[in-house]
Amino acid sequence: MRPHPEHHDSRAVAALLAPDILDLLEADPSSVAAETEDMHPADLADLAEQLPAGAVPQFLAAMPAARAASVLEYLDEDVRSTLLEAMSPEQAAQLIARMTPDDRADTLDEIDEEHAEDIVEALPTAMRAETERLLEYKSDSAGGLMTTQFVSVPDSDTVEVALNNVREMARAGGREAMNTVYAVDATGTLTGVLSLRELLAAPEGARVTDVAWPEVRHVHPTADREEVARVTQEYDLVAVPVVDDDNRMLGVVTVDDVIDAMQEEQTEDVQKLGGMEALDEPYMQMSIIGMLKKRAGWLSILMVSEMFTTSALQYFDGELQKLPVLTLFIPLVMSSGGNSGSQATSLVTRAMALKEVQLRDWWRVMMRELPTGITLGAALGAIGFVRVIVWQKLHLYDYGQHGVPYMLVALNTFCSLVGIVMFGSLAGSMLPFVLRRLGFDPASASAPFVATLVDVTGLIIYFSVALVILGKYMG
Amino acid sequence: MRPHPEHHDSRAVAALLAPDILDLLEADPSSVAAETEDMHPADLADLAEQLPAGAVPQFLAAMPAARAASVLEYLDEDVRSTLLEAMSPEQAAQLIARMTPDDRADTLDEIDEEHAEDIVEALPTAMRAETERLLEYKSDSAGGLMTTQFVSVPDSDTVEVALNNVREMARAGGREAMNTVYAVDATGTLTGVLSLRELLAAPEGARVTDVAWPEVRHVHPTADREEVARVTQEYDLVAVPVVDDDNRMLGVVTVDDVIDAMQEEQTEDVQKLGGMEALDEPYMQMSIIGMLKKRAGWLSILMVSEMFTTSALQYFDGELQKLPVLTLFIPLVMSSGGNSGSQATSLVTRAMALKEVQLRDWWRVMMRELPTGITLGAALGAIGFVRVIVWQKLHLYDYGQHGVPYMLVALNTFCSLVGIVMFGSLAGSMLPFVLRRLGFDPASASAPFVATLVDVTGLIIYFSVALVILGKYMG
Numbered sequence: 001m002r003p004h005p006e007h008h009d010s011r012a013v014a015a016l017l018a019p020d021i022l023d024l025l026e027a028d029p030s031s032v033a034a035e036t037e038d039m040h041p042a043d044l045a046d047l048a049e050q051l052p053a054g055a056v057p058q059f060l061a062a063m064p065a066a067r068a069a070s071v072l073e074y075l076d077e078d079v080r081s082t083l084l085e086a087m088s089p090e091q092a093a094q095l096i097a098r099m100t101p102d103d104r105a106d107t108l109d110e111i112d113e114e115h116a117e118d119i120v121e122a123l124p125t126a127m128r129a130e131t132e133r134l135l136e137y138k139s140d141s142a143g144g145l146m147t148t149q150f151v152s153v154p155d156s157d158t159v160e161v162a163l164n165n166v167r168e169m170a171r172a173g174g175r176e177a178m179n180t181v182y183a184v185d186a187t188g189t190l191t192g193v194l195s196l197r198e199l200l201a202a203p204e205g206a207r208v209t210d211v212a213w214p215e216v217r218h219v220h221p222t223a224d225r226e227e228v229a230r231v232t233q234e235y236d237l238v239a240v241p242v243v244d245d246d247n248r249m250l251g252v253v254t255v256d257d258v259i260d261a262m263q264e265e266q267t268e269d270v271q272k273l274g275g276m277e278a279l280d281e282p283y284m285q286m287s288i289i290g291m292l293k294k295r296a297g298w299l300s301i302l303m304v305s306e307m308f309t310t311s312a313l314q315y316f317d318g319e320l321q322k323l324p325v326l327t328l329f330i331p332l333v334m335s336s337g338g339n340s341g342s343q344a345t346s347l348v349t350r351a352m353a354l355k356e357v358q359l360r361d362w363w364r365v366m367m368r369e370l371p372t373g374i375t376l377g378a379a380l381g382a383i384g385f386v387r388v389i390v391w392q393k394l395h396l397y398d399y400g401q402h403g404v405p406y407m408l409v410a411l412n413t414f415c416s417l418v419g420i421v422m423f424g425s426l427a428g429s430m431l432p433f434v435l436r437r438l439g440f441d442p443a444s445a446s447a448p449f450v451a452t453l454v455d456v457t458g459l460i461i462y463f464s465v466a467l468v469i470l471g472k473y474m475g
Numbered sequence: 476m477r478p479h480p481e482h483h484d485s486r487a488v489a490a491l492l493a494p495d496i497l498d499l500l501e502a503d504p505s506s507v508a509a510e511t512e513d514m515h516p517a518d519l520a521d522l523a524e525q526l527p528a529g530a531v532p533q534f535l536a537a538m539p540a541a542r543a544a545s546v547l548e549y550l551d552e553d554v555r556s557t558l559l560e561a562m563s564p565e566q567a568a569q570l571i572a573r574m575t576p577d578d579r580a581d582t583l584d585e586i587d588e589e590h591a592e593d594i595v596e597a598l599p600t601a602m603r604a605e606t607e608r609l610l611e612y613k614s615d616s617a618g619g620l621m622t623t624q625f626v627s628v629p630d631s632d633t634v635e636v637a638l639n640n641v642r643e644m645a646r647a648g649g650r651e652a653m654n655t656v657y658a659v660d661a662t663g664t665l666t667g668v669l670s671l672r673e674l675l676a677a678p679e680g681a682r683v684t685d686v687a688w689p690e691v692r693h694v695h696p697t698a699d700r701e702e703v704a705r706v707t708q709e710y711d712l713v714a715v716p717v718v719d720d721d722n723r724m725l726g727v728v729t730v731d732d733v734i735d736a737m738q739e740e741q742t743e744d745v746q747k748l749g750g751m752e753a754l755d756e757p758y759m760q761m762s763i764i765g766m767l768k769k770r771a772g773w774l775s776i777l778m779v780s781e782m783f784t785t786s787a788l789q790y791f792d793g794e795l796q797k798l799p800v801l802t803l804f805i806p807l808v809m810s811s812g813g814n815s816g817s818q819a820t821s822l823v824t825r826a827m828a829l830k831e832v833q834l835r836d837w838w839r840v841m842m843r844e845l846p847t848g849i850t851l852g853a854a855l856g857a858i859g860f861v862r863v864i865v866w867q868k869l870h871l872y873d874y875g876q877h878g879v880p881y882m883l884v885a886l887n888t889f890c891s892l893v894g895i896v897m898f899g900s901l902a903g904s905m906l907p908f909v910l911r912r913l914g915f916d917p918a919s920a921s922a923p924f925v926a927t928l929v930d931v932t933g934l935i936i937y938f939s940v941a942l943v944i945l946g947k948y949m950g
Contacts, residue, residue, distance in 0.1 A: 170676035178672040179654045197653040201645035236731035256711035274821025283826040309806035331784035339923040346749020351758040447922035448814040
């Protein structure tokens with residue numbers, strides 16, 4: 001998480017080039033294509049983002065259509081949507097038609113529905129049907145992530161025929177996912193897989209079916225993006241085939257889309273762990289109203305739950321008035337419980353996401369957190385105990401002013417910390433299990449959620465311990 | 476984050492197969508290779524993990540060495556280390572020699588140093604030098620992640636010659652990273668890149684230099700794994716070349732290693748956000764002592780910081796004794812500040828990790844969080860205000876029992892919530908900037924850290940507001 005100087009450079013270079021490109025667009029638009037020929041589409045997209053919004057369509061128009069479509073793929077979502085919505089449906093369709101099928105569907109998914117429908121209608125008929133089919137899948141499912149531009153060859157072909165086929169496809173403009181070749185039988189059923197390199201290495205005269213791997217890791221179009229990521233990672237794939245119930249190939253999810261999906265998923269998890277709904281836009285681009293909506297809900301729920309602390313304090317009103325010294329340690333013991341709970345919940349939530357921990361492991365996790373919580377509680381309790389003694393001895397504060405021996409105040413702090421930190425660790429580690437069991441996302445067991453839970457119960461533990469240790473001074 | 480039935484299956488299948496394999500190993504070890512021929516090495520590794528530890532070497536020995544090495548690559552770290560440490564250095568070297576260079580170095584990095592040195596000495600000389608060189612790089616740097624098995628061709632070759640070269644390499648057992656072909660000049664300097672598909676598509680008679688892309692995204696061996704991930708993601712690569720200062724190729728990082736690195740980085744971030752040091756092992760495999768070490772440090776620091784709340788309460792002792800009603804809302808207002816801070820800090824930390832927010836954007840972030848914090852504070856304040864009125868009207872509690880008008884108690888709750896939630900949002904959003912500016916990882920701005928910071932200042936805000944609104948009743 002350190003700054004990356006190279007990254008700043010790529011943006012900075014784009015900012016430097018922008019004025020030149022603007023001049024060129026005015027003076028000699030036909031030269032723009034040649035001038036930018038060697039640049040990566042991702043860098044051209046950075047450049048386009050630095051231009052005034054009005055100049056972007058002109059900039060794209062100055063390039064060959066296929067290249068303009070690649071730049072479009074790398075453009076920031078918001079910039080792209082605004083751009084396409086400002087164009088006529090026919091203009092937009094011309095650009096979008098050159099995108100890969102999965103990016104085309106994603107792009108249409110982002111812009112407002114009416115515009116999207118007009119653009120789809122302006123697409124060539126075959127492409128329109130395919131696009132409409134892709135648009136039906138949820139955007140975070142395998143179907144929503146997949147491209148239909150993959151390479152399949154009849155499994156009965158010889159290696160030479162297959163290789164020539166692939167070569168022709170590559171020359172005809174290429175398919176998006178070409179590193180892996182899929183073998184299919186006459187009915188279109190997926191029967192094997194081999195990498196382009198394995199196809200190249202195959203002995204002459206062999207048939208595809210002899211050299212392809214018969215066990216193909218695949219997913220169904222409804223599979224969650226996390227499942228796609230898991231399969232990609234477990235088997236070190238560069239593409240995951242998506243098949244229907246009859247094992248016929250529908251498309252493939254390429255690794256670059258898997259990486260993007262992993263990153264989005266992680267952003268959602270971090271935001272949920274922070275105690276809010278996941279944002280659906282980057283932080284800086286989200287409107288303040290939109291952000292308030294995502295944040296206020298959980299904050300209000302937490303606040304209403306936290307009101308039980310007020311009720312608990314009202315309940316122990318009498319004890320507090322007789323022994324005001326108890327008030328002094330309320331924030332200290334409560335926050336220690338919340339912190340230990342937050343640790344436990346982050347650990348368990350992440351271990352669940354990585355499949356290191358399954359639902360059935362709850363007991364084993366509890367048996368780990370119990371001794372951990374007691375030990376941590378004893379350590380923190382010791383710090384609290386020493387604090388009371390030291391302040392008393394140094395005459396910084398008189399904990400015995402209400403007739404209670406200060407040693408008992410110290411003991412009370414120690415014992416309640418052991419109890420609360422132990423409870424915090426247990427509650428924090430068990431909450432993700434409970435949430436998953438109930439069908440919720442365990443990542444909703446946010447640090448603030450756990451802290452609130454532990455605050456309320458922590459207060460009750462604190463006063464119960466006090467009643468035992470200091471009870472006779474409250475009477 | 477939902478359970479994935481397919482995943483359970485792959486483990487379950489391994490568990491089912493394990494007894495059969497054990498029987499086979501006893502009765503007819505020579506048939507094991509044929510029986511498992513069609514299985515993916517990742518699944519064979521799952522199977523090996525289900526066998527008794529003593530049977531694993533025998534299981535691997537029953538397979539061709541190259542295949543055993545692939546299984547080793549997919550084995551769980553701990554199982555692999557134990558296995559190799561139990562073998563003689565010569566046996567281990569034989570297996571390890573068949574691994575890809577990057578996995579070989581990683582594997583040696585995991586096992587204890589003395590064993591590792593013995594194994595390295597038992598490797599063939601050329602491999603030994605290469606392995607020692609790879610071992611010098613930090614494991615989370617580009618050098619530590621890269622493989623030296625990549626494909627480079629002289630840029631002056633014709634496409635046909637290059638393709639034949641690649642084909643021969645593939646037939647000779649293949650290189651790990653074969654989807655991308657790198658063009659180099661006579662001095663080994665990287666001059667271009669093209670995908671295997673582009674090489675296939677290239678017109679006959681063309682030279683490599685005519686068809687390769689001249690601008691190659693690359694990293695240096697010391698680049699952080701996050702930088703590697705960023706380049707991979709930004710340019711949709713399947714491999715990132717690693718070059719030295721003279722632009723000579725040292726190796727490539729393949730996308731599967733990038734994905735693993737991303738996942739490890741995410742695990743570390745979630746754990747840090749939860750308020751602890753990142754674990755270096757999976758949660759369930761870590762010893763309880765080891766885990767205590769990672770968790771106790773931060774908890775103690777937070778607890779000592781939180782002691783300022785005790786000091787603050789001791790300072791406002793007199794006010795509290797005169798107006799005990801103030802005590803009731805301490806946990807409520809404090810936790811609301813902590814929760815809003817936790818939201819802000821998760822948002823900003825993640826936006827920083829994604830480069831959506833740079834250090835110089837701190838002012839823009841503050842200008843977003845200020846109105847957000849005030850609005851959220853007003854919303855929560857309103858809830859708190861209503862709570863006091865309702866409890867009073869329903870005679871559930873008498874907030875006016877010490878001679879203070881209960882409306883003022885309600886107003887005090889409202890105003891302090893506005894102040895504390897606003898402060899929480901600002902502190903939570905600015906802390907990651909401060910940490911980064913000071914050279915720390917912004918992810919250390921954990922929810923518990925922010926909550927502690929806001930607890931202490933929140934108490935001071937609370938009592939300051941009370942002195943203004945309720946001051947005359949404390950006199």
